[in-house]
Amino acid sequence: MIALLKAVPFGIVLTLIVCLFMGSGGGSGGTLAIRSFDVDIAQLGIDIELYWSWYLFLGGTGLTWALLLMIGD
Numbered sequence: 001m002i003a004l005l006k007a008v009p010f011g012i013v014l015t016l017i018v019c020l021f022m023g024s025g026g027g028s029g030g031t032l033a034i035r036s037f038d039v040d041i042a043q044l045g046i047d048i049e050l051y052w053s054w055y056l057f058l059g060g061t062g063l064t065w066a067l068l069l070m071i072g073d
Contacts, residue, residue: 003065003068003069006064006068007061007062007064007065010060010061010064011057011058011060011062011064014056014057014064015052015053015056015057015060016051018056018060019034019050019051019052019053022034023035023051029053029056031055032053032055032056034052034053035051035052036051037050037051037052038050
């Protein structure tokens with residue numbers, strides 16, 4: 001269970017990096033279904049466009065989880 005909790009941040013980072021390159025290039029990644037969304041923080045005047053794919057997040061988290069289980073304690 002702890003290995004899964006450790007794997008989640010790595011899945012998030014992997015997803016953000018891959019989606020950044022694929023999404024900003026105009027691709028949807030086919031079955032990855034990369035979508036863009038806006039993060040608007042009005043008080044600070046920040047408007048950011050991010051890209052995300054739930055399929056890539058689950059795959060990246062699962063891959064990292066498997067690697068963490070293999071190296072074990």
